[in-house]
Amino acid sequence: KAGVTQTPRYLIKTRGQQVTLSCSPISGHRSVSWYQQTPGQGLQFLFEYFSETQRNKGNFPGRFSGRQFSNSRSEMNVSTLELGDSALYLCASSLVRGTDQETQYFGPGTRLLVL
Amino acid sequence: AQKITQTQPGMFVQEKEAVTLDCTYDTSDPSYGLFWYKQPSSGEMIFLIYQGSYDQQNATEGRYSLNFQKARKSANLVISASQLGDSAMYFCAMREVKTGANNLFFGTGTRLTVIP
Numbered sequence: 001k002a003g004v005t006q007t008p009r010y011l012i013k014t015r016g017q018q019v020t021l022s023c024s025p026i027s028g029h030r031s032v033s034w035y036q037q038t039p040g041q042g043l044q045f046l047f048e049y050f051s052e053t054q055r056n057k058g059n060f061p062g063r064f065s066g067r068q069f070s071n072s073r074s075e076m077n078v079s080t081l082e083l084g085d086s087a088l089y090l091c092a093s094s095l096v097r098g099t100d101q102e103t104q105y106f107g108p109g110t111r112l113l114v115l
Numbered sequence: 116a117q118k119i120t121q122t123q124p125g126m127f128v129q130e131k132e133a134v135t136l137d138c139t140y141d142t143s144d145p146s147y148g149l150f151w152y153k154q155p156s157s158g159e160m161i162f163l164i165y166q167g168s169y170d171q172q173n174a175t176e177g178r179y180s181l182n183f184q185k186a187r188k189s190a191n192l193v194i195s196a197s198q199l200g201d202s203a204m205y206f207c208a209m210r211e212v213k214t215g216a217n218n219l220f221f222g223t224g225t226r227l228t229v230i231p
Contacts, residue, residue, distance in 0.1 A: 031217055043206065043221035056216040088158050094217065101148050101167050102210075104219060106160035 002027065004093050004107035012113045018079040021110045025072050025093030031055075032074040033104060034066060037088040046089075049074050078112075086114045118142060119207050121222035128197045129230050135182070136192040136225045138207030144168075146212040149190040150219065151181065154204040163205075166190055194227075202229045 005024045013019050025032050034046040045058040049068035066076040072093075078085055088111050092104035120139045128134035140149065151163040166174045166181045174181040182191040194201055204226050208219040 033218060035219075035221075042223050045218040045220075048217050050217070056218055058218070090158075090160060092160070092219075101165060102217070103150065103162055103165055104217075105162060106152070109158040111158065 004091055004105055006089075006091050006107040006110050008110060009108060010111050010113075012115065013081050014115050015081055015083060017081050018077060019081060019112060020075055020077045021089055021091075021112075023074045023076075023091030023093075023107060025074070025091075026105055029093035029095050029105075030072050031094045031096065031102075031104075032068055032072060033092045033094075034074070034076050035090045035092065036060075037090060037109075038084075038086070043090075046076065081114045083114050086112060088112075117222075118220040119209055119222035121207055121225050123225045124223075125226045125228070127228050127230055128194075128201075130199060131196055133193060133195045134197055134227065136194070136205050136207075136227065138190045138192065138222060140188050140190060140207070140209050142188075142209065142211055144211040144213040148210045148212075149181070149183070150208045150210070151179070151190075151192045152206045152208060153201075154206060154224070156203070160206070164192070197229045199229050199231060202227060 007022045031050045033048040048056045052068045063079045068074045088109045090109045091107045094102045094104045147168045149166045152160045164176045164179045178195045180193045204224045206224045207222045
């Protein structure tokens with residue numbers, strides 16, 4: 001079974017631009033979560049989508065948004081980019097949600113650099 | 116308060132030796148799951164091992180085992196017979212069930228270096 005895929009792998013943008021990142025979960029997985037990883041803040045939860053609905057959101061400004069399609073693929077969008085948005089963005093998928101044991105499997109991440 | 120605490124920023128271990136990476140957690144939820152992930156320099160988070168709050172036995176997966184001490188709220192990862200390929204960042208994470216949320220809370224990680 002193919003793992004979680006994320007595109008693009010690397011991205012360079014300038015301040016004020018917007019960016020869209022894509023995530024394809026493991027086949028059959030319906031929950032997709034996004035995390036931001038920076039040296040200063042570590043790994044922080046952005047949001048989770050399940051059955052095309054946002055189920056949970058972390059403490060990020062409204063510039064960060066996302067969506068999920070009927071095939072469970074997900075996109076996240078960051079508008080009006082700031083230097084501090086430079087990070088590794090990780091997508092994770094799981095089969096179901098709400099249980100303690102459901103493992104999240106991560107993709108390779110998208111490295112975003114904002115200049 | 117931090118939900119996951121990893122107090123070892125960096126650890127060194129000799130090849131073929133065992134190493135323990137520490138993790139303590141904080142939650143009032145009686146039902147939770149604990150996870151360890153490995154992150155090589157490439158960036159991908161690789162799932163290693165899972166321990167449920169109600170599990171009576173410590174989890175094991177090959178060379179990985181989890182030393183779960185519920186009363187002390189600790190979930191240390193033990194890697195036996197270290198290999199050079201084990202050099203990476205290791206993250207402890209927790210999911211709480213009562214909130215119904217699916218997100219993981221991560222620690223700050225421990226960078227493990229295996230010395231030949």
